[in-house]
Amino acid sequence: MAKESSHPVRRAGPHRVVVIVDENSNPFELSCAIEIFGLRRPELGRDLYDFTLCSAEPRTLMRDGFFTLSGVGDLAAAGTADTLIVPNRPDVEVPRRPAVLDAVRRAHARGARLIGYCSGAFTLAEAGVLDGRRATAHWQWADTFRARFPAVRLEPDVLFVDDGDILTAAGSAAALDLGLHVVRRDHGAEVANAVSRRLVFAAHRDGGQRQFVERPMPDLPDESLTPLLAWAQERLDARLTVADLAARAAVSAATLHRRFRAQLDTTPLGWLTAERLALACRLIERGETRFEVVARRSGLGTAANLRALMHREIGISPSAYRRRFGPAAG
Known part of the structure; x- marks a missing residue:
């Protein structure tokens, strides 16, 4: 279980979570963010978050051209985020748009909490906000990440890292683990358990667990x-x-x-x-x-x-x- 640490500057009303979607973003992690932070949960009797998507362009082609996302706001929405989830994508060698990196830097400078799922750690590192900080990314990109960003303290064998105002997850199902960890940090174990039950997902996997565990076929x-x-x-x-x-x-x-x-x-x-x-x-x-x-x-x-x-x-x-x-x- 990660240590509790500083929280972003809060504004009136529900905590606002904003997701930046960029070209070739992964739909899975986007869906995880929507499931955790974006859905209404009337059974809890209150709204946990104010959730919105934004993009640098009016139309955003998602990973491998599976579909095009449109009808979301522009990057100005990132300026209102209490928590900003940065974009990720499989082609980690292609730099992010300067406008996206600027939005990440501005959010960090004013005290917003930043979250990167999977290769989202590359976006955070490109923006320059991870130098000297702890982070994780998908294990298959660990060597690439270390070579490009030696100033970042990469922890490649864990599910997620909570470094206070910057949190990163290894990718895929670890995005759900980190999302539930954030809900637990913001609203307590009872609410996090209620959300996990709706997801039919384990309520808590510690961030320090390994990303990939060899599991032999059982004899029985x-x-x-x-x-x-x-x-x-x-x-x-x-x-x-x-x-x-x-x-x-x-x-x-x-x-x-x-x-x-x-x-x-x-x-x-x-x-x-x-x-x-x-x-x-x-x-x-x-x-x-x-x-x-x-x-x-x-x-x-x-x-x-x-x-x-x-x-x-x-x-x-x-x-x-x-x-x-x-x-x-x-």
Whole structure:
């Protein structure tokens, strides 16, 4: 889980997310942005974001000429963004339009949050806003990126990087991971879980997970961890250990560890801790003010342990989290 950090200057009304679409942009990542930030969610009782698209040209040919996008605003919309999602495309050797890069620089200068999906890291680096900063990009372009932008601290093996006001994702499904991370950062775990349920997508994959994991073909068809995870999620307040999980799955602890690594790219203990911390956040958001109770009901044991884990994994204290995401914050 990434550390919480500075937020862009906010204006009145819902947080405005603007996506710049440029020639040969990837439709998939654009769709991810629309799904996460652009759809109305009446079940939540409020609008999470004000969302719009913009482009440097009246008509924009998308990747490989699949279709042409028209009817969106011009780049002036980027000047109103609280969060600006920059364009990406497969031909990373072709420079971006100067007008697009200027829009990115201006947004950064006035404090907007910037997001790059997949090869969007190239756009951010071309604009000069990534020098000395942490970022990621799709693994297949790691060598190319390093050669062109040696001043950027590239982390090529992770799903996404949250470097405060600039966030980057490795591409494809990682765009959804980063989008849900942003929703969680802006609105809390409860809202992020609601959005993920609508997407029928995992509520949380840590940004530090590897982009590509070799998964051997299973010897047996019943090695999925899904039943075990569902069983454990109903018992997070109990004193579950890795040995308990292994016994439930009827395997050795070593075998269970291998399956967690292969299927979730984490350890059984790491998964348990992350699930318990997510439950603790939801309890705080629902109005539980006694941190000893939050710690006990989430299986974290003590308020001191809750504070230590929240500081380490989220970057803020339980009290600060309550002020930001508790019932009174709405």
